[in-house]
Amino acid sequence: MSKPTAAFFKIHFNAVFLVFLLSHASSQFHGAQEQAILVKLKQYWQNPSSISHWILSSNSTDHCSWPEVTCLNNSVTELNLPNKSISGTIPSLICELQNLTSIDLNYNNIMGEFPKTLYNCSKLENLDLSQNYYIGTIPDDIDKLGRLRYLNLMVNNFSGEVPAAIGSLQDLSTLLLVKNQFNGSLPHEIGNLSKLEILGLAYNSELKQSKFPSSFKNLTKLKTLWMSGTNLIGEIPDFIADMTALEQLDLSCNRLTGEIPNALFLLKNLKGIHLFDNKLFGEIPQVIRASNLTAIDLSQNHLTGRIPSDVGKLEKLSSLVLFYNKLSGEIPESIGQISTLEDVRLFGNRLSGTLPQDFGRYSKLEIFEVCSNRLTGTLPTHLCDRGKLLGVVACDNNLKGELPRSLGNCNSLLRVDVSRNGLTGSIPSGLWTSLNLSMLMISDNMFTGELPRKVSDNLSRLEISNNRFSGEIPIEVKLWRNLDVFYASNNFFNGTIPRELTALPSLSTLLLDQNQLHGSLPSDIISWKSLRTLNLSKNQLSGQIPEAIGFLPNLNQLDLSGNQFSGQIPSQLGLLWCTDFNLSSNRLTGNIPKEFENGAYSNSFLNNPGLCASTAKVKLHICGSQRNSNLSYPRDLIWISSIAVFVLCLLVSFFVTKFCWKRNHVLDSRWELVAFQMVNFTTKDILLGLKDEKNKIGAGGSGEVYRVDISGHGDFIAVKRIRNKKRPERELEEFQAEVMTLSGIKHSNIVKLMCCMSSEDSKLLVYEYMENGSLYLWLNKHRTSSIILDWPKRFGIAVGAAQGLCYMHHDCSPPIIHRDMKSSNILLDSKFNAKIADFGLAKMLIKQGKPATISTVAGSFGYIAPEYAHTRTIDEKIDVYSFGVILLELTTGRKPNRGDEHRSLAEWAQHYYEEGHSILDALDGDVKEACHLNQMCNAFKLGLYCTRALPSLRPSMRTVLKILLQNCHPPDYRCKNTENEYHDLDHLPQKLTCAISV
Template structure:
């Protein structure tokens, strides 16, 4: 019999198996510990919804699947928690994640001092704490984070000096400290960071070095020097030529003067130069050996001389940005042959000669902007040869000839602006139907053409005035569905206004004056709900003025002068408040609406012999006083009148008796007819409110949706403001909607800078909103009085008002859940109490954002002309940036004293201010002369610039209200003294976190609706 032998494992194998099992158990324990740390971190941060998926799991490595976590070999190495609305502080146990190398906490709500608890994260290489609310100094022992390669602390409130220990972080490749409040001098120790590739000192509030420190000579490996808006003064030193490894130089938005060093353009590794918005003068270096240059941005300086011929030798050049200088001479032809060139912006110089014919033929040109020069000849034929061209902006030159036919086959085009030249011929047919064309602006030329029936659906703005267009406005105009602005003044159109033109709901401006239009104005224009300006003057239109004009909710300007309109002026026009308003030189008869009987409209009705008025405030005869009004009445009319008087007397006696009989009975019924909803304890009754509304002397104002009354509630001079919204069959549904919106919004808001809603009272026929009374009325009234008389609203009060409004809007945007978008921020909706504290009012247009960060859209544009953000008018999509734009307009009103619709019928105050600012003018010249004092000059300049940034064309380039408030509060502590460069003083606007790039496109500066 054979015996079975037992299998005996070798001892080394058993030991190995034991080690593997032990290692696996240890790994599982490690994973479980890290998961527990993350769960505890979530709890410490009070379980924010943004990381609500951080929950325990039986799978010990489950946390490695969370999107905010990066693991290597099941160990947490990176935390990505940007923009998660996390607050409080950073706990010390975060460093119990022993292999953590990267922490990204930017754009949250962290507060307190720099978290020294992170010193225990011994392997930390990447730390991003930017865009939070940290304060205090950066610790002197910051070099304890010895392994750091990237340190980003920008957009906080760090103060004090930049510590010398920063120069001991030898592994640093990137250091970003911009948008803080450091003081003192630039630490030369940073020059010891031999591996540094990116240095960001942008927007530093108090760092004032006289020039770049000499220690920069040691930064041989420096790839990027970014000191934008650090308020550097003096000249760029020649030593810049020693920084041979430099790849990106950004010294933009400072106060640098003098010439550009020749050595700068000799750096062989240099790829991008940003020197825009300084005070550099002299010529651009003519010898350029930096052959790797891809971007040159020297815009908004005082550079003179010619554009260097050597630029045409740069084979890698993508962008040449030289606008807003004083360059002269011709554009070198060789630049047009650079094969990589995509961006050419040379506008607002003194360039002359013809444009190089090769532009676009050898490269994928995207932006071609040469406006406001003295250029002659034709536009280059091959601009869109690469099929990528988005914009042609060449207005205000002396260009001649026809448009390039290639533009008719360029579907990438978004804007063509060639106003004020001498261009001739027809418009290429394909240009009208270019798929993406949004703006076509060809006014003030010599084009001879007809309007086509088929136009691209993307067209938003069409300007063709002062040309030789003829024929009819095509009936297919109803297909131009997105058209917002149509300006066709002073042409040769000879037709009736087609009814189809009234089918454009997005139209905000319609100017077709000075043509040969005839026939009636269509009566079904009620669909023009967005229309703000209508000018049909100097035509041959006849018939009656349609009543429907009086029901256009946003119409602010109306000019029907020099036509053949007849009949009476519809009383419905009195519902609107026009600026301007002109019905002169027609055949109108009868009495003008009472609302127009004031001096503001004294010249609005001239040369209408049949018109009269009941007062002498306008240049019209008094009704009933004319010679032709002495009519010979029939004799029996006297007899009839006697009978009528007798009947009325008897009726009056009867009514007086019945009134006394029912008075006590009806008084008891009043309360039952009205429904009272109180939001706080009241010291008045419904009867007190209702009785006061009967006295018209209590009326203090009138808005778009109702009248406003001042009502005394007690004998101690306590007052409330009551807004009455009366039902109207035409507007019943819309008014009800506004009423509910205002009640819903204000009943939830509790803030010192938002008007307090005390209660609402409603009945079948009226709605009453009762607010706290604001003794000093609206900001608009004070600014208007200041413009018209010697009544002064001084700068300290204006600045106080600006801060108050900013605090209210900041609360609405960042302190309410969901956020509230007002949509109609303007000076007339800013009320002032007895101490001139500002409170935001009129929430009838307020909109709640259903999901934060997801803009909603509405069917009709709401708001007021001059305050409406351009993207809102175009797309009807809303987010908080439309309020920022409107607030920026208010800041411009406060600083300049001008109205929001200042300028002409084509431009608003915001557009005027942008042009003024970009034109390099002295800001002091824009300020309100009535309050412009040396002791307030710096602060006024700061607020003016902040208004400029808030009204930037692109929403992404505007700051959020939280940042705006921060800068206003900071500006309150800046010294208010005047010096020779007061208008160029360092401005808190440079802290704007939303500005990605200082570069400017001329398309950002032209006026848009």
């Protein structure tokens, strides 16, 4: 065989070089082609600024350096585009990137149905479309994406059935369908996914009721199973032990019953059990063999019996959470000896006996909460030995002895609550000044000692009432700059109230009642701008009541009773809007301010012999009614003559009035005016305004509304006249409800009641005038003409109304239920700020969270919550329902009683959404602009959330307001969930994406 010649090598080299050149040219062509595809993608998505750097380049590989693009051998394999403000849909050209294996479009504004265009991405393995606005069903042929390993569709609006075809994606290791709108059954075919390691189906509460799927026992590689809120019923099956790889199991917020099976504790790899908020009954099993178990959470069930002693054998346990059950017996001593234990929450049970003294000795304990049990003995002495303790909550027990001295050297502490025990001794000096301490609550014990000169700079809440503290309030109190709440009732404090106490800018509540304080009140009391509650009763305070109290802008509870205050009550106190007001048992003299001359304050001035009033509604003698028995005859005669003249004048006035005003029935009897704030008009000013029918601006079932110019120069007020003729009992009830409600509350989003007037035939309510009328009028104008209330104004109105309702439900004591929330009862001032009006049906709850029952249903059709109509039971959730209807009105432009020809707006919207229709098509086309679509969609979905049929599924108004303010902010704002956590809207909505899933 001859050797290759030089010519042969030359020919071979040239051939190889030619192949190389051709390959290089092909690679360059392919790179340029992919770069062009990416630029077309950007243009299709309307050039979002987040990928503005996607620009064609002469270098065919430049796109591989773009941060959103991953290449392998200069070919695109991954697109990572989370939170890039991409809107629209996914075009088919994306699959022209022939080597694409991964697409991440999480947290964008992509709409429409599941993109079947991705079926052409033949190599696709990872797909993340979570936190977008997808609707409709997951297609039945999704198994065409046969190479998928990772599929994340959570936090969208997919509905219908979870398709059985998902069970054919045999390579799938992660499947996340959390928080959608599925309303079918869980497919048993999921059990065919033999490689599945993570399965998330949580927060799909509309799924059909089902037992734990038996096919899931085949998921032998599954490590995480997240099925909270999936409408599971029945018992937890024993075959769960066949899922041998399980590490995290969450079946919370379902309707599971029965006992916790021993099989749970046979899972060797299990690191966490979460079964809270179910209806599990029975005892915690003694057999606990899960040696790797790191967390136990069985809270909020109906578990009985003892805490198993075998829990102490779990050498890796870091968290023991058993709160809100019916557990009894002692806490096993061995639990305190677990070296990994960090979190102990056992509150709200029936546990008894002494606390294990080893808590904190061997582990870095962070959370220790054993409140509301029947525990005795002392607190463990080693709680903060490792310096990691964040909180000690042991209130409502029968604990004795002193606080552990170690707490005085525990700078990690944030909160200490040992209220309502029998603890004694002094507070460890270091505890007062603990660096991070923000709440110290030790009321209702027998602690002694004096207040310290210095406290933690972070201390915001100090509760020491009902103890045996003594001494003076130190002048160094001015250094407690962050103090918000100070409860110090029923102790032995003496001396004066130092002027330095007024230097606390954040102070909202100050209780110093039932002490031995004396002297006058500080002159700088006006500094308490944040103060809402001031109770100084049952001391020995004296001098005059400072006028400055009347100028405290937020004060709504004032109690100065049981002291030695003297002199007249400052007229400035009439400026206050107090729900609780008590000046009883002092030495006050003179007339009480006219603002307090109504039945709401009938007991506010008792045991002040020198006080008088001009009305019998207050339990004081009438001013001028006490006659001196030594008056001379001439003076008696003058007095009698004066009375006679007065009576004659009344008679003349009566006949003149009857003759001149008979037609209008305005001055048909004597009028009584009760003012709730300083007013600059008289009864005559109002009555003259009612004479002119041109001033009438509205009428309803109980009377008319007038606009009255009290100065002649455009200084308007609104007057509602309630007749006493048709239904006197109901009119009187509504009048009293309006007065009782509005006279006691003060909020920028609630209409201001200035005064009320009453006569034999009529009653008048006088309000601030709202220049832009009601929301109903504007929406009605919009429906019948070209006058448009744009979306930014509508959104601002929704926020304002929510703020008013939130105040009524959560900040008033007792809470106030409006009962007739509707667009006509939302009034708008000159700047379109919303104020809630018409409290004629309002009801105050005796106790927050406790429903009340009424004899008749009242309200407006279309706004009435179903449970109110059927059971006559009312609580805050009926207002939430009505507010939800208002949101649907604002977003759709439809009338509340006319979603279509057969259903109310709320019923129509729920069905419309459940049937998978596009929200965009439901929005009011006259105000629908691209820059507002995200906000309008979310407001629509929030309206759906508020109008759920079951009251328990509706949010509180506090939650509604948080969602509006934090999750539905102006157009380009997105509150990204950086922690990658997703919560039900009933819990922590501030961490939820704007893509609200109802």
